Amino acid sequence: MNSHEIARRHAFAEEIAREAGAIARRAFRSGDSIRAMEKGAHDLLTETDLDIDRFLIGRLREVFPEDGILTEESGGGSAGNLWVIDPIDGTMNFARRIPHFAVSIAFHAEGKTESGVVYNPILDEMFTARRGFGAFCNGQKMRVRPTRDATDAVIDAGYSSKRPLSDYIALVSRLLEGGFAFVQNGSAAIGLAQVACGRIDGYAELFLHSWDVLAGLLLVEEAGGWTSDFTAGDGLLRGNPVLAGTPAIREALQRILPLDDLLRTD
Incomplete structure (x- = not known):
């Protein structure tokens, strides 16, 4: 796919993320309670999730019917040109x-994430990245924080119910023993965006799906940070662990969370 076609999709992703965010914002600010259904323990689904899902799929099929x-x-398929939402x-x-919380939209083409958009509609923060063109928040260029070392670093340690609780406790213990501080804020997309814009220094989670992280990982890469190879194996469709951070803490984080031991093999 040529640069012009990727640029078209990147601009469109920003447009529909803002429109989807308006749907979420209206529901968030309404006086009615937000009705939620349980998909699993601490895993909710609201009518607004479904409304936005239908809206985004409809807009994409209308403008880019050939894309997956x-x-x-x-759910969905594994087309060569794939929107991951x-x-x-x-x-x-x-x-x-x-x-x-955020609307997260990534465009993945020929084995690479080419465009990533993460939009927090309540704070009106639009985080965007296009491969090779940098990362931005509301039009301002982002760079990761110039972290000194682990004792200067805050890591968002995401929790996944798809791994044993003991694994998460061990992860947090290793972070603290390594001199890191940690938070757990409940959105991988925003956590990665905050690494990209220099508010925190890293993100670690034992298991995530591609719709949670593809856009955010590109934000970190284009802001000068580093990320694990999330799509290794069949990660694009089945998920993988995630590590991302500033250059100064790469080796320390990789010692704490050795990904070779966690990549899916089943």
Whole structure:
């Protein structure tokens, strides 16, 4: 796919992320309770997730009917040119009216994520990245934080119910023993965006799906950070562990979370 076609999709991703964000914002600010259904323990689905999912799929099929679409709520295929979408990343926060959630849209072509958009509609923060063109927040160029070392670093340590609780406790223990501080804020997309814009220094989670992270990982890469190879094996369709951070803490984080031991082999 040529640069012009990628640029068209990148601009369109920003447009529809903002439109989808408006749907989420109206629901978030309405006086009605946000109705949520349980997909699993601490894994919620709201009507707004489904509304945004339908909206994004409809808009994409209208403008780019030849592209594939993979979303958290509707699934999808593995076309060479693939939109990877989370209608609301951080649904638990959204359902509890915590303004820490985002619409996440990535475009993956010929084995690479070429465009990533993460939009927090409550703070009106639009994080964008196009491969080779840098990362931006509301039009301002982003760079990762000039972290000194682990004792100067805060890591968002995401929790996944798809791994044993003991593994998460061990991860947090290793972070603390290594001198890191940690937070757990409930949205991988925003966590990675915050690494990219220099608010925190790293992100670690034992298991995520591609719709949670593809856009955010590109933000970190284009802001001068480093990321694990999320699509290794069949990660694009089945998920993988995630590591991302600033250059100064790469080796320390990789010692704490050796990915070779966690990549899916089943």
